[in-house]
Amino acid sequence: AKLQGHEGRVTTASFSADGQRILTASWDNTARVVSIYAWNVESLEQLLARGCRWLHNYLIYAPNLSDSDRQLCRKK
Structure with missing residues (x-):
């Protein structure tokens, strides 16, 4: 799936402890939290x-x- 919302390159992605969300950080100095339910994973x-x-x-x-x-x- 394509990560939406960042304007720069995504530099880090980590699963939450419960495996239900992914936290991403970008060169554009933003972080995003995405539910894995948004994707077919x-x-x-x-x-x-x-x-x-x-x-x-x-x-x-x-x-x-x-x-x-x-x-x-x-x-x-």
Whole structure:
């Protein structure tokens, strides 16, 4: 989805703790809060699972990761 409302480049985007909103900050010195319900998006859990599938080989083979970093996407 396209972020609306900023006049400059978006430099930061973060999910709220409950995963229901995204906070964005821009070079135009503005911040916006967007409900994820405004978009047709995956749940935070689905998004994290997709990210872990994408990172799978990196987490196995990257030479400079700590053991704890390698465990980020392991199911408990």
